[in-house]
Amino acid sequence: MSEKTFGKYTKGTVARLLAGLSVAACLASSAVAQDAGTLRVLISQSPWLNAFVSLVDEYQAETGTKFQLDVPPFGGMVDKTRNSVRAETGSYDIININAQSLAEMYAGGFLKPLKEIDASFALPKGVVDFGGSAYWSAEKNSFDPNGELYGVPTNGNVLVLYYRSDLYEDAGLQVPKTWDDLIANAKALHNPPETYGFVARGTRESILFDFSPMLFSFGGSYFADPQQGDYSITLNNLQGLQALETFIKLNKEYGTGNPGALEQAELIQLLATGKAAQGTAVIAAVADLQDPNKSIVTDTIETALLPAGPEGKHASVAGQWMAGIPKNIPEANQQAAMKFLKWFLEKETQVAYVEAGGIPIRSDLADTALAGDPNYRFIKAFSENADVAQMNTPMKEGVRMKEVISLYLNRALIGEISAKEALNGAAQEAHDVLTAAGYKLTPPKML
Template sequence: MIKQTETARLPLSRRQILKGIAAAGAAGVAGLPAWGAAAAEVRELIVLTGTTPWLPAYQKAAAAYEAEKGVKITFRPFPYGGMRTQMTNATQSRNAAFDIFQLDEPWTGQFYDNGWIKPIDEIIEGYALDPNILTYDNLPLWDRQQRLGVTGGQVMGLPINGNVDLFVYRKDIYDKLGLQAPRTWDEAIENGKKAVEAGEVRYGYVTRGQPTTGGQSVSYEFMHVLYGFGADWFTVDDGSLVPAINSEAAKAAATTFRRLLELGPSRPQTVGQADCIALMQSGQALQGHFVAAGMPQLEDESRSSVVGKCGYAVVPAGSLGKPVPASGVWSLCVPAGQVPERQRAAAEFIVWMLEKKQQEVFAGAGGIPTRKDIDVSGAGALRPIMEGARDSAPLARGSIRYVFAAQMLEAVEPVIGQIGSGEVEVAAALDGLQAKLAEIAKASGFAK
């Protein structure tokens, strides 16, 4: 059974972040071999990671490894926008700066397809995925021929943080106004309007409307609505991907997403994940949806004015009639170009991190566990968040994971951001995006 720890209340300071970046940038990583060179016995692993809300939980869980195995774990944290660039540069320049990569879900297709990741089941002979590890729509399992994740594929990496979006709402205001927890996005919108009209909050709804580069941001929040309307980016026809983002269902989803953002700050294209968390913490917002890993901050007594006042649930449903969350899972992987000794040491650490004991520590510190057998009953104030993530996992569909995800997101992020901010007309914007996706899929060999 997990127990809540103080780590969930210790986000990284700016000084800590900058210190980590500087350490990684100063003359590379001292003591590591050149790409492909011989390696001595491994006593330290250099782990690329992100300045994510759940990094303290990751560090907490990993802290016992040195005492237990005699191998020091040194984290090199980078802002989200720089992580993929760091890993790509290290790979293409044959610079063995890192022993472990941390891949956001949209990056997996590119890294796996390019052969930049060494499969764990090739490093550790006979390794089989623990059946208690969640696979999130086959995220870790890669088929080289089909160029996608499938049941029975090779184990490429392991999911370390099981992010999905949750719906969070102010229970106290809901009770005061006699509102019911929404089952649909339309009901959430109506509840938001009522709370604003009653003068209880400034904003009726918050979620990310800010586009990003190098990954997914606003498009990820949009996917929880898109999938709930039964829509998707593509359909499959005779083995080819056919863009479907201008379907009637997708247009309805995009219109609903805009209506959600209209209940938030006047310039939604400037609202990022940290802003959503801050608006909920300060009591300015009634409700919203964002990643589960960010929600423990709402229960931080040193920073939040809404401790104990929030409810957490699976995201609402669209016209499909059932909620369909999008997974936003982070995976730990081994760079293909590292020397065998370091690959083996890295793979052993990754497997260790996914064991039940470490996942319990991780969850107790605010991370979202990726195992089915974690008892969250002792998580204290974090228990409803962990239960919401647990209940969402079997409903979740994969987010953008295509081999061409990087090119796709460059097209998708700004358009969804413009739709959310009201800068463009929905149908015309989606028609334009449809054409762009057709070009990208064809250029990557996935469409005729």
């Protein structure tokens, strides 16, 4: 494949970007910015970046289209996106948007409805829409499969269960079907400091994401009925309390001893070094865990559907990325961006994406060359969790909701306040924030 311009860097620089250097590619000049033969893409430093770049390389070789990528750290994505879509002329033809910021971009009217670019376009059958999050209803102020199509999924990041098959076999354990099963397995495998029975992220930055599947599977929810526009807070009910107490028990009794400080890089390291017997992490972590240069458990680390709650309900959380095409770019650029995204969704393209280390956005790859290859055995767990993935804060104030709720969840996890106090406090503050923003809500009932 030909070498491409990667900002002012070449493709070989991707490895250094992923190593955490705070650098980003230089943007195209104003002359290039108006050239529909060059696609300007905003994408974060992430585990799936290399795979995306490999497809960009292939598309360039096939079509002659040039690419200009801006690759900031994850924390810089929101500001770059906001600045570009609010400018008179945007800096990017394609912006990759994390799940947490999708509603803000959709509701703000910053993106071009995809059918206005190509009236015949629809997400192909087999492409996962991650809880309807490719669509937005202005009337309901919510994601809605019957709404306007704005997004094309570019990375299918969902939370899954990771476990050590060798430890399970030695202890005579089965893959857990329920959270109670998982607790029993964690108890059997917990032997600190040699082995921890269970790990999950608990920092204020990440706890909402890792807690959400447990909340949903217990029958709980953050809001009453988002798809109908009712954002009344429902977090602090008996289902929410049971879920949070279970989450705290798992992490405090069978974790590292400091669960409130555990972040993604350390969690993946615990799994990769064999220190963690099982845990929850995003499916994108599988690339590192199956890489013999980074992991000693490449052949024994397995993935599975997250356990069910008391009533048998399985749930995961949608942490996907969606590509959007801004309104404030020339029509020719919009057409070029649409052409690339349609190619990206093709089944054959997605097979190449997975082979390059990416996480697919299609659930129909079981009949492809990937089937039966042990290197891609994670696809089954990805598809199962993607099918039950939900958005946790599906409104334009989603980032603020995450900040409010996460603070209280973290405080409960570290033992600063009780689970009941955390849920009541989070519910009241979230209610106050949304009421001040103009939402008409039913006040939360305190536990």
